[in-house]
Amino acid sequence: MTTEKIAYRASILHSIADPKDVGLEKSYQYFEDGMIVVENGHIVDIGEAEQVQARHPSNIETVKFENKLLTSGFIDTHIHYPQTGMIASYGEQLLDWLENYTFPEELRFKNPVYAQKVASLFLDELASNGTTTALVFGTVHKESVYVFFEEAEKRKLRMIAGKVLMDRNAPEYLTDTPESGYLDSKELIERWHNRGRLLYAVTPRFAPTSTDAQLETVGRLLKEYPNVFMHTHLSENKKEIEWVMELFPDRDNYLDVYDHFGMLHERSVFAHGIHLSDCECQRLSESGSAISFCPTSNLFLGSGLLNLPKLEKFNINVGMGTDVGAGTSFSLLQTMSEAYKIMQLQQEKLHPLKSLFLATLGGARALRLEDKIGNLEVGKEADFVVLDLHATQLMRFRMNQAKNLEEKLFVLMSLGDDRTVSQTYIYGEKAYDINGQHSDQKIAV
Structure with a gap:
């Protein structure tokens, strides 16, 4: 478990409610340029990247993902x-x-x-x-x-x-x-x-x-x-x-x-x-x-x-x-x-x-574990996955035709598989990287 604060920047999508209870529009949060901050295995901040950055030291270690969608595990x-x-x-x-x-x-x-x-x-x-x-x-x-x-x-x-x-x-x-x-x-x-x-x-x-x-x-x-x-x-x-x-x-x-x-x-x-x-x-x-x-x-x-x-x-x-x-x-x-x-x-x-x-x-x-896992709300355990929206040539081509978030998500679910999973993080630590466990993607932002 990483004890220091680390920020992860990407497009971020996570569920916050059942669509049948609140309607589709209120069932999720999406940040096109988003950021989560992880400390001691838990989510400590989430939101638009610029707003989250402003709440933390300028030298916070940051991992940035291009053409990726970050969501809960x-x-x-x-x-x-x-x-x-x-x-x-x-x-x-x-x-x-x-x-x-x-x-x-x-x-x-x-x-x-x-x-x-x-x-x-x-x-x-x-x-x-x-x-x-x-x-x-x-x-x-x-x-x-x-x-x-x-x-x-x-x-x-x-x-x-x-x-x-x-x-x-x-x-x-x-x-x-x-x-x-x-x-x-x-x-x-x-x-x-x-x-x-x-x-x-x-x-x-x-x-x-x-x-x-x-x-x-x-x-x-x-x-x-x-x-x-x-x-x-x-x-x-x-x-x-x-x-x-x-x-x-x-x-x-x-x-x-x-x-x-x-x-x-x-x-x-x-x-x-x-x-x-x-x-x-x-x-x-x-x-x-x-x-x-x-x-x-x-x-x-x-x-x-x-x-x-x-x-x-x-x-x-x-x-x-x-x-x-x-x-x-x-x-x-x-x-x-x-x-x-x-x-x-x-x-x-x-x-x-x-x-x-x-x-x-x-x-x-x-599983009665919604107080611990299931989305990226502050306080939840930092289990999350980074999905590559351009994982295959076909997916890249199809994503470029998508008109909105819902269409992109449907393409991801229809064409996605293990090739789409770029990284998986368990309790704030990288557990899987499609390019190998030791690849270093950390950059200063």
Whole structure:
């Protein structure tokens, strides 16, 4: 963490509210020639460059970016780090895909050396795609979470992760028991939750792979540690929903399974939520639970189209998720592009400012971390990304045709990917530079 004040000058854009609540024009701040000042890992000033400069010593160290857009770091509200090695696996829908690809790969994470290797690669990929916070699945092995947190701690990341709980309907080599899952989770919580910028999520894979006894332990952990997260899957696939109702015939619907065991609260995040009834939406809203919208994975597995307007009608917090490895890219820019197409298929529009909100401040709200991350307001942790508006020849040509900020932002989301990410800063320090970690871009202004 850099303790001295450093200024960063570029075009600056960040979300300050949900467009559905305040309208598009009041949902963001944009400074064509802007500046942020960072000290002790936090934003201490933001605004028009000349005005910010006037408030600080004339010799303040300044980093200036040309043809770049600086915005807050992206927030991925659902991703599986152990599935990094099986991304782009061909030809299955959810349940067969788990059996044929996911479970065999996750067995390898019993070996902490392999887990550490993948965790390092995974965190490198996040940084190179401008993602600074993620809600992350481990495997059933507590070692997989331990090494993940070790790697994240070295990088001063704000990460949330948890050990998978799974005691049935999975290969024997990947199951735990209610007792071992409870004890392992408890050990990990006490070791890692609120250690630096790290946070813990109790993580049952999904209802079909946990017995009643195990789901009871999830509710127990949430009562014993009320400020931890709960992270699982919900209503991703129609066959999955049918299976849940066969396994839990006394419950009213899929969400009611989790609700019955005390798993809904303000830090509960459910991935997908594609096929939800009105009563399920109402209960998610009442409990303060959130949905992670995972468009690339929903399309890749043929799971369905998320009805975002319906979730908004019930005032459910929604963030964006890549869901690697069913998701096909670590890039939240590409994820935003696919989200737009999902809305188009339902004759709905997804405005680029709304997409930016979902990938930044919306994600922070879904994770109940909007007081710490999600935009560039004074006092927030200094996680930000520098995007190259001229990253490719096509993007440069198209940007020159853009008539306004909204059009530029839409081009960025439609054509952008990891090549667009020029630098990523974590807690005020450069974590990634497309030209190499040691390139020096600091100049006096």
